Amino acid sequence: MIEVKNLTKDFDDIKALKGVDLSVKEGSIYGLLGSNGAGKTTLLKTLAGIYKEDSGEVRIFGERIFENPTLKNRVLFIPDNIYYFAGYTINDMAEFYKSIYSTWNQERYMALQKVFNLDTNKKIIKLSKGMQRQVAIWLCLSTMPKVMILDEPLDGLDSVMRQKVKNLLIQDVANHQLTIIVSSHNLRELEDLCDHIGILHEGSIVLEKDMDDMKRDIHKIQVSFKNPLSKEIYDNLSLLYKEQRGSVYIFIARGERKDLVNHFTEFEPLLLDILPLTLEEIFTYEMGDVGYAIENIIIK
Amino acid sequence: MPLKTSLLNKGIIKNDIKRLYWFPILYTIALFFAVPLQIILRLNQFKETVPYKHIYGILDFTGGGVQHAFILIVPVLLALLLFNYLQTKKSSDMLHSLPIKRNTLFTSHTLVGFLFLTVPVIANGFITWIVQIINNLHSFYSLEDILLWAAITIVMNMVIFMITVFVGTVTGLTLVQGVLTYIMLFLPMGLLFLVVYNMQSLMYGFSWRFSLVYQDDLLMILSPFYRIIGLYSMEAKNLIGYLVLVLVLFIGGMYLYQKRRLENNMQPIVFKNLSYLFKYGVAFSFMLTAGMYFQEVGGGIAWILFGYAIASFLGYFIAEGILQKSFRIINRKTLTSYSIYMGTVILLLVGISLDFTGYEKRLPSSDEIKGVCFATNYYSYRHQEDKYLYKDPKNIQLISNAHKEIIGNRKNMKFSEKVYGENSGNLYFVYQLKNGKKITRGYEGIDLSPYMDNIKEINSSIEYKKMHYDVLNVDLSKIEKITFESHHDNISKDLVIYDSDEIEELTKLLQDEIISSNYDELRDSRVWGVVDLLLKPEPDENTNIIEATKKYDKYTKEFYESIAVTWYKSFDSIDEWLMEKGYLEEARLVKDEVEFIMVNVADSYEEADKILASMGEGRSLKITDKEKIEISLKNYANHWRYEDSPIYVVAFYNEAGDRIDYGSFYQQHVPQFIKEYFED
Numbered sequence: 001m002i003e004v005k006n007l008t009k010d011f012d013d014i015k016a017l018k019g020v021d022l023s024v025k026e027g028s029i030y031g032l033l034g035s036n037g038a039g040k041t042t043l044l045k046t047l048a049g050i051y052k053e054d055s056g057e058v059r060i061f062g063e064r065i066f067e068n069p070t071l072k073n074r075v076l077f078i079p080d081n082i083y084y085f086a087g088y089t090i091n092d093m094a095e096f097y098k099s100i101y102s103t104w105n106q107e108r109y110m111a112l113q114k115v116f117n118l119d120t121n122k123k124i125i126k127l128s129k130g131m132q133r134q135v136a137i138w139l140c141l142s143t144m145p146k147v148m149i150l151d152e153p154l155d156g157l158d159s160v161m162r163q164k165v166k167n168l169l170i171q172d173v174a175n176h177q178l179t180i181i182v183s184s185h186n187l188r189e190l191e192d193l194c195d196h197i198g199i200l201h202e203g204s205i206v207l208e209k210d211m212d213d214m215k216r217d218i219h220k221i222q223v224s225f226k227n228p229l230s231k232e233i234y235d236n237l238s239l240l241y242k243e244q245r246g247s248v249y250i251f252i253a254r255g256e257r258k259d260l261v262n263h264f265t266e267f268e269p270l271l272l273d274i275l276p277l278t279l280e281e282i283f284t285y286e287m288g289d290v291g292y293a294i295e296n297i298i299i300k
Numbered sequence: 301m302p303l304k305t306s307l308l309n310k311g312i313i314k315n316d317i318k319r320l321y322w323f324p325i326l327y328t329i330a331l332f333f334a335v336p337l338q339i340i341l342r343l344n345q346f347k348e349t350v351p352y353k354h355i356y357g358i359l360d361f362t363g364g365g366v367q368h369a370f371i372l373i374v375p376v377l378l379a380l381l382l383f384n385y386l387q388t389k390k391s392s393d394m395l396h397s398l399p400i401k402r403n404t405l406f407t408s409h410t411l412v413g414f415l416f417l418t419v420p421v422i423a424n425g426f427i428t429w430i431v432q433i434i435n436n437l438h439s440f441y442s443l444e445d446i447l448l449w450a451a452i453t454i455v456m457n458m459v460i461f462m463i464t465v466f467v468g469t470v471t472g473l474t475l476v477q478g479v480l481t482y483i484m485l486f487l488p489m490g491l492l493f494l495v496v497y498n499m500q501s502l503m504y505g506f507s508w509r510f511s512l513v514y515q516d517d518l519l520m521i522l523s524p525f526y527r528i529i530g531l532y533s534m535e536a537k538n539l540i541g542y543l544v545l546v547l548v549l550f551i552g553g554m555y556l557y558q559k560r561r562l563e564n565n566m567q568p569i570v571f572k573n574l575s576y577l578f579k580y581g582v583a584f585s586f587m588l589t590a591g592m593y594f595q596e597v598g599g600g601i602a603w604i605l606f607g608y609a610i611a612s613f614l615g616y617f618i619a620e621g622i623l624q625k626s627f628r629i630i631n632r633k634t635l636t637s638y639s640i641y642m643g644t645v646i647l648l649l650v651g652i653s654l655d656f657t658g659y660e661k662r663l664p665s666s667d668e669i670k671g672v673c674f675a676t677n678y679y680s681y682r683h684q685e686d687k688y689l690y691k692d693p694k695n696i697q698l699i700s701n702a703h704k705e706i707i708g709n710r711k712n713m714k715f716s717e718k719v720y721g722e723n724s725g726n727l728y729f730v731y732q733l734k735n736g737k738k739i740t741r742g743y744e745g746i747d748l749s750p751y752m753d754n755i756k757e758i759n760s761s762i763e764y765k766k767m768h769y770d771v772l773n774v775d776l777s778k779i780e781k782i783t784f785e786s787h788h789d790n791i792s793k794d795l796v797i798y799d800s801d802e803i804e805e806l807t808k809l810l811q812d813e814i815i816s817s818n819y820d821e822l823r824d825s826r827v828w829g830v831v832d833l834l835l836k837p838e839p840d841e842n843t844n845i846i847e848a849t850k851k852y853d854k855y856t857k858e859f860y861e862s863i864a865v866t867w868y869k870s871f872d873s874i875d876e877w878l879m880e881k882g883y884l885e886e887a888r889l890v891k892d893e894v895e896f897i898m899v900n901v902a903d904s905y906e907e908a909d910k911i912l913a914s915m916g917e918g919r920s921l922k923i924t925d926k927e928k929i930e931i932s933l934k935n936y937a938n939h940w941r942y943e944d945s946p947i948y949v950v951a952f953y954n955e956a957g958d959r960i961d962y963g964s965f966y967q968q969h970v971p972q973f974i975k976e977y978f979e980d
Contacts, residue, residue, distance in 0.1 A: 009563075042563070049396075050562055067401050070399070073399035079390070079394070081389075081390050083391045083395075096315050099310060099315070100311040
């Protein structure tokens, strides 16, 4: 339902996006991971119809988003740096959104006040950065969006608020078939929120993964053998990484745990330890596979 | 309602009003102070005389410039406020993520702008009208006055607002938008000035006067700034013209907004192509300014070229620095880009100096010419082009020949060199061709002596005289009276002729004298005074208006249209006629009134003043012989000049020994007996 094909975008001399392909299913939460300057914000702003595609196309529900008010009515964007009119209170802003979005839901706005627990007559400029972000999400949810595009939405929130926001988003996805694209430079932030993750590096998507598949599929195996290692061990093994520490071998391999246990038991190991990888580790190895160093991409 | 949904957004409009409602309120108050309150404050004065004077400067934009300042500042501020969101990333992202088309945003904000600028004007117009009705001021200003004032204010507000908005669609910083707006308001006129002045120094025969003098209409069209500065009223066609401009700017602005790359916000200029225009434009303007400067201070071509090089380099890199917001701008890329500019300029200059277009040598052949204006004084030509049009083939040939000589003398001149001194002068040629085209040339500060024979011959022609001496064209029946005036140091003479037969005789004599006089005679220093032909008042003329050009008759205490004729001493027939009628003594100083004269020589202009104070001292000459007095009277001029050395100072005395008049003899007019005395 969100389809990006071969999207490019130049800023004067800099190629910000070099042929991005992306696909997001309805009702899913897609995490866009990338370091600063990778092109995340550019991609998101193009997805939100703020920037015009230089080439390639962005389609949401099969339609082009740029200069498409009907579609933009249901596609909400919250930038990393949120703008509010000077001197406006939360209620003023709500009134503005109400006059702009035909799908504005006043009851929902009122109901969400209990969740966010902010004084609606307070000037937004005077709120903290985290609170301002909550207001944005609050207003955004009140327009009953179909798609939410969030640029670093959890940045600057404390852990309690972070969890609260995450829950709200997940709830909305579950209840209203909301689709969310959320960017971050921090994998851990996305780990328990997203069902898909794409890594954007230097203007291209270098990796796109289904989280469930990933967690299930990749394991870290620590093994040692009585006899020297037989070459046959590599047969039928989708190996991502290997390392030898004394007599202990460390393998990272794809495959279900059950199959991997069977595979290694055949070679009579002295020690066999099979563990699921943390997301971070998975990316480290996967990206190593693609040829990039993870440290550059995911800042911890 | 597709139009409503596509071009205007209620939410945006409502929000603009909510955010900026204070703006029209302040503007209304400001206007109230400038207009209705001014009238209210002057209410007491209205009871006194001179009806119009008391509202002077209120509804006609002449009072102190407050209203001009409003027009130049208020719309710019409003446009900056309304479109400020375009100039910062945060707000731009927010507003463009809303489900609203760019056209709709543009139209909605613009509408609010028009509303905020118009409602206060209408409100104040209304108040002014009420003030008029309550205080019964109908004879001081009318509803039409109010409506015209409102229309001009509203339209000019819209123009300035729309220019600011238009500029805003290409800039990415509010400061740049503001600065660029004022540059734009002035730019076309400024560029015209610069180009014209530079062409004058580069092209022989090009005069700035043809492009700039008496061209206020053009300049006002080119620069709204200039129009507003000198604003007092405006015609309907101008107002409509400005409304068309507003529409063009609106459509243009909308188009550029649509094309705008929001990712370039925070860049001074968001369109790459326009930033080239900006750089090269700044370089060009700097270059021409330097060229003008070095021409003014009298530098030669080398200095001008030096100025071009330095200034364009400076201008280009200043512009580049603004665009890149950086000082580190000198690199290969920018240097290449500047070289392209310089190369183009060099080509252009080479083209001009080789006269590729044939501008300097172009001279229409006599069978092409319908007529030609030819003058040594630009202003005399410009006032009445048709009046000074030579059509006589003989004169056209003479003018053409002179022009050909001027073109031929080009090679003898150094670049844009001007001569100074007695022979220095200007010549202007305006050829009206049979095909309806015009060729204009002006040569300023050239040495006129090679062309003097031609000029004298032209100026001696009847055609020339008919152009310059209205007495030759006067309708005798229109002359009511003729006055002679002759002012001397201590005695003034005036004579009035009322008799119609005498008027006719006298006028004919004057006409004959002028026709028979040659070039030099009509520029002679020996003048009795002035003869004025006072014309009968035209019945339909508005007598309330006193024009400076009219002649005041102290006898009747009335103002007359008049034709003035300089009364040269060489007009012997006039003297004879006056003598015959017995009027001579009433008209001018005669020998019988002079008992004796004193003459002395001074070496300098300053010394002449001292000598006059002590006329009898030194080796001065006293003359009592009546014949010699008569000769002296006929030859003296009533002043002295710097050029003469020695200066023959002369003073005339009456019987009582009081000085009646004084003056000097020009070198060529010193009577023989005086010359002999002093040469001994």
